[in-house]
């Protein structure tokens with residue numbers, strides 16, 4: 175029988191090797207927003223926690239999405255990028271509910287949109303709402319490389335306006351998932367239009383639901399934190415949904431429309 179110390183040593187060495195590439199691009203990206211009072215609430219690329227390497231090493235990551243993720247996190251506003259294991263989670267969630275129609279609210283370089291699209295069958299569609307066309311231009315070559323360009327319908331406009339148009343176009347009750355990751359101040363205002371657009375059983379998936387721990391800090395009362403807190407509380411008291419708040423990345427709240 176092998177000595178457990180040798181086994182552990184070999185395991186750690188292979189983990190270190192597997193994680194090395196990831197670390198190389200992640201180093202120097204430490205989150206300015208991460209709050210040390212709330213350890214464990216942050217994105218995997220934003221902390222030095224070795225458990226992050228283990229997470230990445232045990233997650234299926236699409237290689238084209240990984241390339242886009244590296245580009246996105248290297249931007250001066252790269253800390254807005256979703257965590258890579260969170261993207262894989264979105265792909266699996268999309269596949270698990272057999273989603274065909276999905277909304278991505280706040281695209282940045284397009285990691286979450288690509289992750290959602292990777293989970294869709296032929297003919298499936300992600301409607302992506304983004305106010306800044308410069309950001310999402312960066313994602314387009316990667317969508318093409320992954321063969322999913324035809325699944326991502328990019329709409330350059332304010333997301334609230336985009337959702338209202340979708341309702342006016344008669345799309346109420348037809349979407350399987352809506353992923354929210356736009357600016358936090360307006361989070362509460364997405365609840366009604368998203369509820370209208372989701373089908374019964376559809377999922378409202380909300381990023382940054384813990385907002386670096388600020389949601390429970392009584393001394394923090396900025397507009398963004400207030401926005402996240404308010405939407406969390408609205409959903410907690412909303413009988414039209416059942417909800418779970420996961421301590422994954424910066425917090426993911428999943429609300430299932432009843």
Ligand SMILES: C[S@@+](CC[C@H](N)C(=O)[O-])C[C@H]1O[C@@H](n2cnc3c(N)ncnc32)[C@H](O)[C@@H]1O
Nearest residue numbers: 254255256280281282285286304305332333357
């Ligand atoms: C946190 S980033 C999104 C990250 C992205 N989901 C990803 O996978 O990396 C937020 C994005 O939302 C966009 N945004 C913020 N408010 C918006 C609004 N009202 N309408 C449309 N886009 C908005 C910003 O321009 C920014 O690109």
